Amino acid sequence: MNPRAAAHRILAETRQGSFADQVAERVLPLVAQRDRGLALEIAYGCLRLRARLDRRIEACTDRPLKRIEAEVLDWLRSGTYELTELRTPSHAAVNETVKQARRAGSGAGTGFLNAVLRAVASDESDPFPDAREDPVGHMSTHGSHPEWLVRRWLERWSKHEVSALINHGNRPPPVVVRLIADLPPDALAAVARDGVEVAALPPWPRSYRLERGTPVEALERLPAVIQDPAASAVVDCLGDEIRAPVYDACAAPGTKTMGLAARTNGIVVAADASRRRIGRVRAVAARLGLPVATVVADARGPALASAATVLADVPCTGTGVLRRRPDARWRLDRDSLAELVELQREILDGCAGIVEEGGTLLYSTCSLESEENEMQVEAFLSRTPGFARDELRPGDFPNGCVTPAGDLFVRPWAHDADGSYAARLRRVG
Ligand SMILES: C[S@@+](CC[C@H](N)C(=O)[O-])C[C@H]1O[C@@H](n2cnc3c(N)ncnc32)[C@H](O)[C@@H]1O
Numbered sequence: 001m002n003p004r005a006a007a008h009r010i011l012a013e014t015r016q017g018s019f020a021d022q023v024a025e026r027v028l029p030l031v032a033q034r035d036r037g038l039a040l041e042i043a044y045g046c047l048r049l050r051a052r053l054d055r056r057i058e059a060c061t062d063r064p065l066k067r068i069e070a071e072v073l074d075w076l077r078s079g080t081y082e083l084t085e086l087r088t089p090s091h092a093a094v095n096e097t098v099k100q101a102r103r104a105g106s107g108a109g110t111g112f113l114n115a116v117l118r119a120v121a122s123d124e125s126d127p128f129p130d131a132r133e134d135p136v137g138h139m140s141t142h143g144s145h146p147e148w149l150v151r152r153w154l155e156r157w158s159k160h161e162v163s164a165l166i167n168h169g170n171r172p173p174p175v176v177v178r179l180i181a182d183l184p185p186d187a188l189a190a191v192a193r194d195g196v197e198v199a200a201l202p203p204w205p206r207s208y209r210l211e212r213g214t215p216v217e218a219l220e221r222l223p224a225v226i227q228d229p230a231a232s233a234v235v236d237c238l239g240d241e242i243r244a245p246v247y248d249a250c251a252a253p254g255t256k257t258m259g260l261a262a263r264t265n266g267i268v269v270a271a272d273a274s275r276r277r278i279g280r281v282r283a284v285a286a287r288l289g290l291p292v293a294t295v296v297a298d299a300r301g302p303a304l305a306s307a308a309t310v311l312a313d314v315p316c317t318g319t320g321v322l323r324r325r326p327d328a329r330w331r332l333d334r335d336s337l338a339e340l341v342e343l344q345r346e347i348l349d350g351c352a353g354i355v356e357e358g359g360t361l362l363y364s365t366c367s368l369e370s371e372e373n374e375m376q377v378e379a380f381l382s383r384t385p386g387f388a389r390d391e392l393r394p395g396d397f398p399n400g401c402v403t404p405a406g407d408l409f410v411r412p413w414a415h416d417a418d419g420s421y422a423a424r425l426r427r428v429g
Helices: 003-015 020-030 033-048 050-058 070-084 090-103 107-122 135-141 147-156 159-170 187-193 215-221 229-236 255-262 275-288 334-352 374-383
Strands: 176-179 197-200 207-212 224-226 246-248 268-272 292-296 307-313 355-365 387-389 408-410 420-427
Touching: 003 020, 003 033, 003 070, 003 090, 020 033, 033 050, 033 070, 050 070, 050 107, 050 135, 070 090, 070 107, 090 107, 135 147, 135 159, 147 159, 176 215, 176 229, 187 197, 215 224, 224 255, 229 255, 229 408, 229 420, 246 255, 255 268, 255 275, 255 292, 255 307, 268 275, 275 292, 307 334, 334 355, 334 374, 355 374, 374 387, 374 420
Parallel strands: 246 268, 246 307, 268 292, 307 355
Antiparallel strands: 176 207, 176 224, 197 207, 355 420, 387 420, 408 420
């Protein structure tokens, strides 16, 4: 399959409601290995930078975007992305895009597509609001993040910080492998001779950036999972020896489960509400030879009567991982935030009910939003007298990752990692 046609398929199916990563997983194998990078770059780039591209397109046509056929608008976005972000020479970007659009059946729209792309190629204007005079306008168009989210973030952090957060959310993330076991001294050199090169990622322990080779090749050669350091830091909140039995209440796809199992001298039960996703946990545990029992269960009513350690890595808005889920920002709104906060509250209560006395409940998200993080935890502590916060020690984590209250909060712009939050809670009575 032609890479531009593949990118277009990913955009079309995502527009119709599918998740971009799931469509990409299906479509990319149809593309020659050497072209897969380009297909993914165009598709994910168009999703991330949709608002920026739309503003550029608007500057080059009198027709309102709403009145452009959706298929043609997708081709306009991908052509504009190639011209303005990838700096593909204009004749190649325009001709190839129009050719693929014609092949895909957008015949009637190709004259218009050709004319607008040529205008974009020669347009030297700056169509974005001024960053100083209208920061919200600039960040929601050039920065390509939803306006409501930009406004929320500006209420909390400085312009400088929000701008850095937005830039971070628009950059493709590195692939990071996290070792779940110690390696003999020469192991990484041997793996490098075998085609997989990784580089340490200070200040994050056991995290390595993949420099050469594919993620699949890396996982075939190393006792590791693909995991951002911000997610690894959540597991680190439980220390090096985790008390069993362990219940991982929202476990799929299981990257944190493996970190738990490697540090637990006893049973780890991994649960998830999704039957399809729990299968992934089983597969990863089998690859690594770790003793993990899996069960399909709702975290609001856990499948274990009691546990010494419970991880509630709850479903959340994921505003800390927008760079990894290029379509996610456009699905979020205030209503989905409110629904998730309610579900998280119920999961926290359900999980708290099985923690044995002296045991630990680790609550975590990959969100930056206070309602899902510290406000959620404060509300839990004030309605649940048997629990107290077990404060993390700042010295155990990279600089600035522990809040004054003693929770983990990894800020993407400050730590060059995804965003994550975790509160360690202990059952005291
Ligand atoms: C943030 S992800 C977990 C990521 C996982 N802990 C890891 O590190 O690989 C949240 C998970 O919660 C699951 N989920 C959603 N609602 C749930 C519920 N009510 N009970 C249990 N799991 C749920 C989703 O299927 C999803 O797999």
